[in-house]
Amino acid sequence: MENVNIDGIGNIDTVKELFKSVKCLEDDNIFLVLLNREYVPSSIENNTFYKNNAVNQAVAGIVDEFNSKLNDKQKIAFSRNVYCGFLINVVKNGIGVIPLVNSGQLIPNIKDFITDIEHYIFFNKDEIEKMEIAKLPLRFSTKMLKIYFKGLDGTKTPWTLPTKHKLVSYQEENYNKLANKLQ
Numbered sequence: 001m002e003n004v005n006i007d008g009i010g011n012i013d014t015v016k017e018l019f020k021s022v023k024c025l026e027d028d029n030i031f032l033v034l035l036n037r038e039y040v041p042s043s044i045e046n047n048t049f050y051k052n053n054a055v056n057q058a059v060a061g062i063v064d065e066f067n068s069k070l071n072d073k074q075k076i077a078f079s080r081n082v083y084c085g086f087l088i089n090v091v092k093n094g095i096g097v098i099p100l101v102n103s104g105q106l107i108p109n110i111k112d113f114i115t116d117i118e119h120y121i122f123f124n125k126d127e128i129e130k131m132e133i134a135k136l137p138l139r140f141s142t143k144m145l146k147i148y149f150k151g152l153d154g155t156k157t158p159w160t161l162p163t164k165h166k167l168v169s170y171q172e173e174n175y176n177k178l179a180n181k182l183q
Contacts, residue, residue, distance in 0.1 A: 001018055001117060003116060004018070004114070005103070005113070006110060006167050009168065012169065015031050018087070019031070019089045022117065022120045024091065025089075026089075026091040029090075029091060030174050031088070031170055032087075033113070033162070034159040036079065036080075036085055036108070037158040039080065069152065074152070076099055082099070082101070083100060085099075087115060094128070095122070096120065096121075096122050097122070098120050099120075100115060100116065102114075110165055128147060128150070129150045133179055143160070143163060143175075145157065145160070145178075
């Protein structure tokens, strides 16, 4: 299947077809659109002023060290400047992840997301230490989806989870299904 924009991501039938095309459609699907809380567009990260700032240089060193510990799938999940969001399917044996790219906007917004089906990844249940939903300070309609991977010493995914979204009709229902599953 080809990549789709929000018109496809917002349509549950298209989302089912996307996950079917990567062999990740089960009986117990929980489809959700997530945002990458740590996303920094590469145009900003590669900016001379940004690179020459001492704090940003220190952060870059820490990020490089962290990335050296990740396998290829984890590098996609923890991407800082390529993927601004993710379309996921939580199933009984793991989590299917279709990365979402930004259509050129500096600040990522769900309305601008486009799937990157070529970089689809699947995390088996055995690779995941635990998964939880956490509150964000001063945010009521958005939570944090924390996925802890085995071997990463408590490091969690930087994913924010809108509890509902006007362009994603299935988001609220699936958020509730996931929240109930994780209780």
